[in-house]
Amino acid sequence: MVGYWNLFWTFFKIGLFTFGGGAAMLPLLRMEVVEKNKWATDEELLDYYSIGQCTPGIIAINTATFVGYKMGGIWGAILTTLGVVMPSIIIITLIAAVLQNFMNNEYVKEAFAGVRIVVVALVLSAVVELWKKGVHGRFGIFIFAASLALLIFFNLSPIAVILIASVSGLTYLRLERK
Amino acid sequence: MIYLVLFWEFFKIGLLAIGGGLVTIPFLMDLTDKYDWFSKQQLADMIAVAESTPGPVGVNMATYGGFNAAGIWGGLIATLGLVLPSLIIIILISKYVMKYENEGIFKSILFGIRPAVLALILYAGYVLAEMAFTDVKTALIGVLAFAIVHYFRKLHPIVFILCGAVMGIVLKL
Numbered sequence: 001m002v003g004y005w006n007l008f009w010t011f012f013k014i015g016l017f018t019f020g021g022g023a024a025m026l027p028l029l030r031m032e033v034v035e036k037n038k039w040a041t042d043e044e045l046l047d048y049y050s051i052g053q054c055t056p057g058i059i060a061i062n063t064a065t066f067v068g069y070k071m072g073g074i075w076g077a078i079l080t081t082l083g084v085v086m087p088s089i090i091i092i093t094l095i096a097a098v099l100q101n102f103m104n105n106e107y108v109k110e111a112f113a114g115v116r117i118v119v120v121a122l123v124l125s126a127v128v129e130l131w132k133k134g135v136h137g138r139f140g141i142f143i144f145a146a147s148l149a150l151l152i153f154f155n156l157s158p159i160a161v162i163l164i165a166s167v168s169g170l171t172y173l174r175l176e177r178k
Numbered sequence: 179m180i181y182l183v184l185f186w187e188f189f190k191i192g193l194l195a196i197g198g199g200l201v202t203i204p205f206l207m208d209l210t211d212k213y214d215w216f217s218k219q220q221l222a223d224m225i226a227v228a229e230s231t232p233g234p235v236g237v238n239m240a241t242y243g244g245f246n247a248a249g250i251w252g253g254l255i256a257t258l259g260l261v262l263p264s265l266i267i268i269i270l271i272s273k274y275v276m277k278y279e280n281e282g283i284f285k286s287i288l289f290g291i292r293p294a295v296l297a298l299i300l301y302a303g304y305v306l307a308e309m310a311f312t313d314v315k316t317a318l319i320g321v322l323a324f325a326i327v328h329y330f331r332k333l334h335p336i337v338f339i340l341c342g343a344v345m346g347i348v349l350k351l
Contacts, residue, residue: 017336021235023302027335035332044279047288050295051275056193057264058202060234065268070276077269085257088233092241093253095227103227107347112230114346116310118338121323123303125331127296134292143290147297158298159196162291169290170283 004079007072010037011064011083018084019112019119022049022059027122029063030129039071042133053158060084139172180248181255183213188240188259195236202236202260206243215247229309236260316351 010032018025026049033039040048045063052062061081068080095102102108135144143165150156150164187209195201203225210218224246228238237257244256278284311317327338345351 013336015234016232017339018234019232019339020229020306021302023299024306025234026299031334043292046292046295047275047279049299050288050291051271052268053295053298054196055264055267055271056196057267058192058195058234058236058260061237061261061264062268065265066272066275069269069272074269077265077272081261081265084234085237085261088231088237089241089254089257091231091233092227092238093245093250095231096242096245096253097250103230110346110349110351111343112346113310113312113316113351114342114344114349115339116230116306116342117316117320117351118323118327118342118345120303120307120310120320121327122335122338123299123306124324125328127300127303128328129331130296130299134296136289140293144293144297147294148301151297151301152304161294161298165290165294166287167290169288170286173286173289 004072004075006037007068007076008079008083011068011080012086014064015060015084016087018060019115022052022063023123024119025060025063027126029067030126033067039067042130044070046130046134050162054162143168181251184215184244184247184252185255185259187213188244188256189262191240192260192263202239206239209243213247216243220246319345319349319351 014025014028014032017028026045029045030042034042034045048063048066049059052059052066055062061084064080064084065077069077072079135141147161147165150161151158156164191202191205195205203221206221206224207218209215210221216224221243224239224242225235227242228235231238237260240256240260241253245253247256279288307320311320323338323342
């Protein structure tokens with residue numbers, strides 16, 4: 001069992017430095033959860049993401065709850081969830097209450113423009129790293145390419161893509177076994 | 179009792195919005211018709227703030243919307259309402275996911291899903307890139323940033339994010 005404080009603090013940090021939602025959170029999750037604390041493997045993280053996409057709620061929260069539950073049961077789940085939303089609550093309340101013009105500040109705008117670029121680079125780097133863990137053989141590459149095409153050219157919803165991929169995976173392994 | 183109504187409305191959003199933060203936008207749009215908590219213009223501002231401040235976008239929008247409707251407690255209660263369905267549902271299914279992750283059918287399903295999730299993440303990265311790369315200069319910085327980030331991938335992402343903020347100010351992006 002991991003210390004509750006450590007779970008809360010880790011996800012507080014992740015919430016504080018996530019700029020842009022579920023995908024932007026992935027590089028931080030990998031560093032904190034997989035590399036540093038070894039609470040889950042890359043594969044498990046990908047699984048939590050896919051389940052988080054298909055279940056109600058925000059993916060970032062769903063993933064935090066998964067890791068929390070795995071490491072500390074129900075209390076762990078509650079603490080990681082609280083940890084990941086706490087920075088939002090504090091920062092957004094501050095912005096809404098006293099820093100109305102915060103987002104119009106030149107320096108703030110420039111800083112955010114810089115951060116956005118770095119976040120894209122981090123997400124891309126995480127995808128490259130996870131490629132070795134998540135994509136196996138020609139079939140894996142096919143699913144990856146087909147999913148990307150469905151998203152870009154057919155505007156399919158993430159849930160639809162995941163459902164199609166799961167059925168394909170199942171069928172492929174069945175056929176291969178024969 | 180505005181707090182109860184806020185909690186209930188955001189609880190419903192948390193329950194019905196499948197697929198992440200931006201999926202909550204149409205639900206928030208409905209709220210502007212039903213209540214006078216925030217206007218459509220304020221919703222547009224909310225989205226802009228939520229996307230560029232730290233934290234998951236959906237959570238930020240709930241806090242901002244709740245605050246506009248009923249102050250600090252409103253923000254807190256709306257956020258709790260949004261988060262609660264996730265918490266309950268994931269706790270309920272976690273046990274089974276962890277038990278069957280490496281078994282039979284479930285394993286075959288995940289075998290197909292993992293490459294698809296990577297495609298989803300890459301696509302999300304592409305959407306972020308569309309917002310980040312506003313001209314040739316930012317795109318070139320992006321390529322350079324990827325090379326650096328990937329080469330020094332053992333460093334904590336927070337280091338790069340802070341560097342990004344400094345770089346933005348120094349280069350006047």
